[in-house]
Amino acid sequence: MSQVDVTAFTILVASFLAVTLIGFAAARWRPAEDPMHLNERGLGVAVAFVLTLVFRAARVPDGYDETRPAHYVVDPVNAPAATPSRAG
Numbered sequence: 001m002s003q004v005d006v007t008a009f010t011i012l013v014a015s016f017l018a019v020t021l022i023g024f025a026a027a028r029w030r031p032a033e034d035p036m037h038l039n040e041r042g043l044g045v046a047v048a049f050v051l052t053l054v055f056r057a058a059r060v061p062d063g064y065d066e067t068r069p070a071h072y073v074v075d076p077v078n079a080p081a082a083t084p085s086r087a088g
Contacts, residue, residue, distance in 0.1 A: 022046045 026046040 022050060
C-alpha cells in the first residue's frame with residue numbers, strides 16, 4: 001500500500017469542503033427555478049468569484065479562451081407527442 005501525501009489530501013479535503021459550503025450558501029442566495037438548469041444556480045457565480053480571488057492571490061497567469069464556434073453543438077430536443085385524452 002502506498003503512502004498518502006498529507007499535503008495533497010488536506011488540499012483536496014479543504015477544496016471539497018469549500019465548494020460544498022459555497023454550494024449551500026449559493027443555493028440559499030439564489031435558488032434555481034428549474035433544478036435541471038444548472039446555469040440558474042448561484043453556485044457557478046460563487047465558485048467563479050472565489051476561484052478568481054484564489055488564482056489572483058496565487059498570481060496565476062491569465063489564460064485565453066480556445067473555444068471556437070464549431071465547438072458549440074445543440075442536440076435536438078425530441079418532444080413527446082401529445083396523446084388525446086378521453087373525456088368520460
